[in-house]
Ligand SMILES: Nc1ncnc2c1ncn2[C@@H]1O[C@H](COP(=O)(O)OP(=O)(O)OP(=O)(O)O)[C@@H](O)[C@H]1O
């Protein structure tokens with residue numbers, strides 16, 4: 001089964017607004033790691049939000065983990081996202097007054113299917129991921145006391161807990177230096193390989209492309225973007 005399957009997908013923010021996405025064909029296979037690039041304003045973040053069901057796909061075919069998102073309500077898309085997708089945001093979206101552990105566990109509280117997918121008990125699985133991403137010693141600390149690189153790995157643990165089939169990441173490494181970026185991606189991929197999760201990863205840093213199976217470029221849109 002494909003993690004993502006798209007045919008003739010078009011997206012506009014408003015019915016009379018500019019066409020932001022126009023993608024004739026795009027597939028991500030189970031376990032495949034795809035690097036998504038394109039100039040600023042080309043629609044990379046929009047694309048991730050459409051694939052995750054945050055924004056509605058109104059024209060064309062969009063299947064994510066076997067579910068046709070074009071036929072789902074906003075609530076149904078929210079549930080599917082919680083069950084099947086781990087999202088790493090550029091700004092991490094961590095809750096500053098919660099501990100590292102509480103942040104990592106949030107998706108399980110919000111989505112029962114995700115909790116059911118845990119292969120071991122919640123704490124064991126969380127500790128295993130945290131150790132793998134080298135934040136094991138910080139689990140009880142307020143997340144606001146961590147460095148940017150450590151916070152990023154908390155966001156990755158949160159995305160990975162409960163083994164979603166698809167990991168979406170929107171420039172999660174932009175605040176980090178080259179060596180730390182590469183290490184983060186390697187650790188992330190090791191976790192994804194264990195569960196055969198597919199990865200769709202947005203970054204401006206082309207030097208990261210060799211780490212991925214494939215790249216996919218969104219075209220520059222006429223007259224916009226810089
Ligand atoms: N909520 C919105 N309403 C209307 N237009 C929007 C909205 N969000 C983004 N856009 C427009 O959609 C286009 C694509 O934006 P998007 O944020 O997806 O680009 P991007 O490729 O992620 O850029 P960057 O590399 O700078 O993050 C831009 O022209 C932007 O102005």
Ligand SMILES: [Mg+2]
Nearest residue numbers: 044045046170
């Ligand atoms: Mg963006």
